[in-house]
Amino acid sequence: MIPTPKQSGFIMPAEWERHSAVWLAWPYDETTFPKRLPAAEAVFVEVIKALYDSEKVKLLILDTEMEKHATKLLENTGVDLKKIDFIKTKFADVWTRDYGPVFLVNREKKSLAWTKWEYNGYGKGDDPYFAPVLIDNEVFNNLDLPGEKFETKIVLEGGAIDVNGKGLCLTTEQTLMNPNRNAKSKMDTEKYLADYLGIEKTIWLKEGLINDHTDGHIDEIARFVSANKILCAYEDNTEDENFKILDDNYQVLKNATDQNGKSFEIIKLPMPHMLYDDGIKAPVSYCNFYIANDIVLMSKFNDENDAKAQKIIQDCFPDRKVVAIDCREIIYGGGAIHCMTQQQPAV
Secondary structure, three states: OOOOOOOOOOEOOOOOOOEEEEEEEOOOOOOOOOOOHHHHHHHHHHHHHHHOOOOEEEEEEOOHHHHHHHHHHHHOOOOOHHHEEEEEOOOOOOOHHHHOOEEEEEOOOOEEEEEEEEOOOOOOOOOOOOHHHHHHHHHHHHOOOOOEEEEEEEEOOHHHOEEOOOOEEEEEHHHHOOOOOOOOOHHHHHHHHHHHHOOOEEEEEOOOOOOOOOOOOHHHOEEEEEOOEEEEEEOOOOOOOOHHHHHHHHHHHHHOEOOOOOEOEEEEEEOOOOEOOOOOEOOOOOOOOEEOOOEEEEEEOOOOOHHHHHHHHHHHOOOOEEEEEEOOOHHHHOOOOOOOOEEEEOO
């Protein structure tokens, strides 16, 4: 029997632990960003410019032509290209969080590993809109990644889980128990999380945001900011469609305990509000932030709660500067800052 990552001493570290690199993919698809591709590129340039001084940026590109195009846009803003690794490969979507590897560390041996989970386009691969992204299931199989590889046969996107680096995992029933992902019991799913992420205990929230095509990814509704502190998206307006969903999740977290039976410190994070051009409610949240080595990149939406949310997040990370980036354009592609980044831990 091949030992599991947990048996080999590996665990998924918390996002605030040191990184050696961050993985992104350059946007190019008009289907993902209809009539918004230049605006989406501008957001990616802003993200990379904010990140490259903090950690190495590994950027997926299709070919030399795309590299030249991205290089020109990055150089125009003063980005040091020596800190960008351009990696040519075939890919469809930019949300590396969801189809990319989940990296693990063995802290005792100071070694790195990564888990390859199945990616099926958020359970929507039969939909003509989502079918093209199925090629992303193979992207990182074709790259030379550092560390030992562990492969699973369970569908899981990186945005569906959040960990505290001490063996606790946050997720939602709406995502991981969805029959469009896996036909497995909660007990079997928890066993996979234990074996392949080093998880000791999983805390299950119910649902995610209205109109979220990911079926309720956790990185839109609740995030660990320390081993015992959780930021929880909360809607104050009782008439809002998300109110009951988020209040139910808040109540679950208030009554949850860590691996030692201690209650968490739960901090409410207000909700932004945005409508798409067609008037449909967009699944926007301030929880979709990325914790880099020296900064925290936060999504903002030109909303009255932007500044309030930024202060709350800044108070949670006194040793990092919170940088807010307008994500109103890229939310049309279905994600924001956390979705487009995937950290590679330092060992």
